[in-house]
């Protein structure tokens with residue numbers, strides 16, 4: 579079995595809906611996303627011979643996914659009143675609406691799904707919310 583690993587990060591704001599503690603307030607993190615691929619065999623011919631996948635393609639795909647959240651306010655759908663959202667948009671803030679509670683676990687599953695949908699043989703995604711705290715999603 580062969581494996582590849584790459585990582586990317588994004589800085590964003592969020593809050594946790596229905597959380598009782600400091601994380602119910604708007605705050606920010608630098609989320610670090612580490613993705614792993616696994617494949618039994620290497621490619622056998624062409625420019626990608628003896629590679630799982632070109633690192634350039636893998637790191638570019640993960641970077642595009644994290645870039646979409648960078649310097650935005652990641653908002654769980656339905657967690658803010660429509661007029662609150664309208665005010666934030668009117669002020670020009672960048673909002674990223676997501677259909678999940680913005681936990682590290684859910685981000686890990688989200689990035690896993692996006693990489694799998696793009697055809698990468700993803701086996702695991704780690705999402706660090708702080709340097710010491712990491713959520714893991716495995717297929």
Ligand SMILES: Nc1nc2c(c(=O)[nH]1)N=C([C@H](O)[C@H](O)COP(=O)(O)OP(=O)(O)OP(=O)(O)O)CN2
Pocket residue numbers: 594601605680681682683707708711713
């Ligand atoms: N299992 C999870 N637990 C928590 C998550 C999560 O995504 N998964 N998220 C949060 C909050 O987002 C919160 O911001 C994290 O707070 P905390 O761990 O306290 O992080 P700090 O940066 O404040 O770290 P300190 O050690 O307190 O400096 C909560 N839990």
Ligand SMILES: [Zn+2]
Pocket residue numbers: 592601605606607707
């Ligand atoms: Zn947080």
